[in-house]
Amino acid sequence: xxxxxxxxxxxxxxxxxxxxxxxxxxxxxxxxxxxxxxxxxxxxxxxxxxxxxxxxxxxxxxxxxxxxxxxxxxxxxxxxxxxxxxxxxxxxxxxxxxxxxxxxxxxxxxxxxxxxxxxxxxxxxxxxxxxxxxxxxxxxxxxxxxxxxxxxxxxxxxxxxxxxxxxxxxxxxxxxxxxxxxxxxxxxxxxxxxxxxxxxxxxxxxxxxxxxxxxxxxxxxxx
Amino acid sequence: xxxxxxxxxxxxxxxxxxxxxxxxxxxxxxxxxxxxxxxxxxxxxxxxxxxxxxxxxxxxxxxxxxxxxxxxxxxxxxxxxxxxxxxxxxxxxxxxxxxxxxxxxxxxxxxxxxxxxxxxxxxxxxxxxxxxxxxxxxxxxxxxxxxxxxxxxxxxxxxxxxxxxxxxxxxxxxxxxxxxxxxxxxxxxxxxxxxxxxxxxxxxxxxxxxxxxxxxxxxxxxxxxxxxxxxxxxxxxxxxxxxxxxxxxxxxxxxxxxxxxxxxxxxxxxxxxxxxxxxxxxxxxxxxxxxxxxxxxxxxxxxxxxxxxxxxxxxxxxxxxxxxxxxxxxxx
Numbered sequence: 152x153x154x155x156x157x158x159x160x161x162x163x164x165x166x167x168x169x170x171x172x173x174x175x176x177x178x179x180x181x182x183x184x185x186x187x188x189x190x191x192x193x194x195x196x197x198x199x200x201x202x203x204x205x206x207x208x209x210x211x212x213x214x215x216x217x218x219x220x221x222x223x224x225x226x227x228x229x230x231x232x233x234x235x236x237x238x239x240x241x242x243x244x245x246x247x248x249x250x251x252x253x254x255x256x257x258x259x260x261x262x263x264x265x266x267x268x269x270x271x272x273x274x275x276x277x278x279x280x281x282x283x284x285x286x287x288x289x290x291x292x293x294x295x296x297x298x299x300x301x302x303x304x305x306x307x308x309x310x311x312x313x314x315x316x317x318x319x320x321x322x323x324x325x326x327x328x329x330x331x332x333x334x335x336x337x338x339x340x341x342x343x344x345x346x347x348x349x350x351x352x353x354x355x356x357x358x359x360x361x362x363x364x365x366x367x368x369x370x371x372x373x374x
Numbered sequence: 375x376x377x378x379x380x381x382x383x384x385x386x387x388x389x390x391x392x393x394x395x396x397x398x399x400x401x402x403x404x405x406x407x408x409x410x411x412x413x414x415x416x417x418x419x420x421x422x423x424x425x426x427x428x429x430x431x432x433x434x435x436x437x438x439x440x441x442x443x444x445x446x447x448x449x450x451x452x453x454x455x456x457x458x459x460x461x462x463x464x465x466x467x468x469x470x471x472x473x474x475x476x477x478x479x480x481x482x483x484x485x486x487x488x489x490x491x492x493x494x495x496x497x498x499x500x501x502x503x504x505x506x507x508x509x510x511x512x513x514x515x516x517x518x519x520x521x522x523x524x525x526x527x528x529x530x531x532x533x534x535x536x537x538x539x540x541x542x543x544x545x546x547x548x549x550x551x552x553x554x555x556x557x558x559x560x561x562x563x564x565x566x567x568x569x570x571x572x573x574x575x576x577x578x579x580x581x582x583x584x585x586x587x588x589x590x591x592x593x594x595x596x597x598x599x600x601x602x603x604x605x606x607x608x609x610x611x612x613x614x615x616x617x618x619x620x621x622x623x624x625x626x627x628x629x630x631x632x633x634x635x636x637x638x639x640x641x642x643x644x645x646x647x648x649x650x651x652x653x654x655x656x657x658x659x660x661x662x663x664x665x666x667x668x669x670x671x672x673x674x675x676x677x678x679x680x681x682x683x684x685x686x687x688x689x690x691x692x693x694x695x696x697x698x699x700x701x702x703x704x705x706x
Contacts, residue, residue: 188594192451336590
């Protein structure tokens, strides 16, 4: 859909499916990242949740983008557990509330929805930039999308910049000392490892861009 | 991976089915995976529930029964349960007097319990919660996730459960749980890692001559890795930070709890207890009650934790009160 100016319901479903496939492909990698500084379950839990999500997607009644995102959020809250369940659940619930009743969305809608989704995660997780969490990928991505939307670049270019910012944010978590989540218990020992939550957040945004416009950026989540 | 399982995906479900098969006189399991006291709800009694990842057995499911928990919510291995479970548990044990949620301080547990509490309140059930955060290995700070909830949780569940059984109201039971939290401190260490069934390999590698000090209960690495020391030296490394943190003072009476992480024989736990008793004597701290065994574990991890709870007459009486659960039973 190169050159497209809007994202359809089918594009959204394709994004969710692509994220589920990406999580499954990177399940062991995400779990390995979590073994180093957490409790070795991030890939396993996200995969369980996303498999439940895609099982429910075809049964949704109307072609309502907001309702689809809300279903994704509710399913993740009910199936993932840990901090990832409520955090990713909130991301999709907020994204859904910002797009309710719509069968297609443009760059301004996506920008607004991503704002709401990231704000929801900030409220729930009470984390800040540099705490070595998923926000370290999401905050720069949100800012990059804002800047791109304001400068009027095409959707494809805007997403390429968003994913690039997420990737840089993800890679930049490696030297950080964690201040939130289980990695914080390690203190200084948490430095030197890439954050698993920032990595799955990068995969989420990359799945959108790859699905809609073809593969972008550096590719591998290891950065 | 060498485990006595059929498949990682079915391990928790089959464990729960086995618990019901063994202890059907005390517990039942309701959807979505909640262990409930067989006679719940009891009218007029405050319900006490807890929950957390699986892999810490006998906590929490083994502590459901008379005089302790009314329900427990087991998540996937080392993963906090989902709000649907705590909501179902809260509804199942609500006898009209409200429900206390005992939560171990982990980011995920807090979020999922908070969501469940909001949903339960929306259904008209009075819910209060207390967060257990007793691990002195973790520095407490406004800017971090704070201390982990570890061994103190078991003591809180026993003491609070006894008060609820005796008819205390929700405010009293909640204040009592906070009192336990305010007077309990713990620290743990690991001789080996452990293997999450779905991950298939140990969470970390530890050399034959190495140990991790300051671990939690999720197979995660600790605060520092050190050369292996003697049981006496290790006991000092754990006991002294605990004693200095509260601090426990001359003349205090404590419940001394030496806990195995799942893969350490009782023989070694008593060797640790022996040294702990000497340390406490040296500080003129009296052992009012003792508790030794594998009570809050980290799968097959070898290692131990020490928990000290400062006792008074009320806490001692409630600790001694009758309890009848799959894992703990006395006074009946």
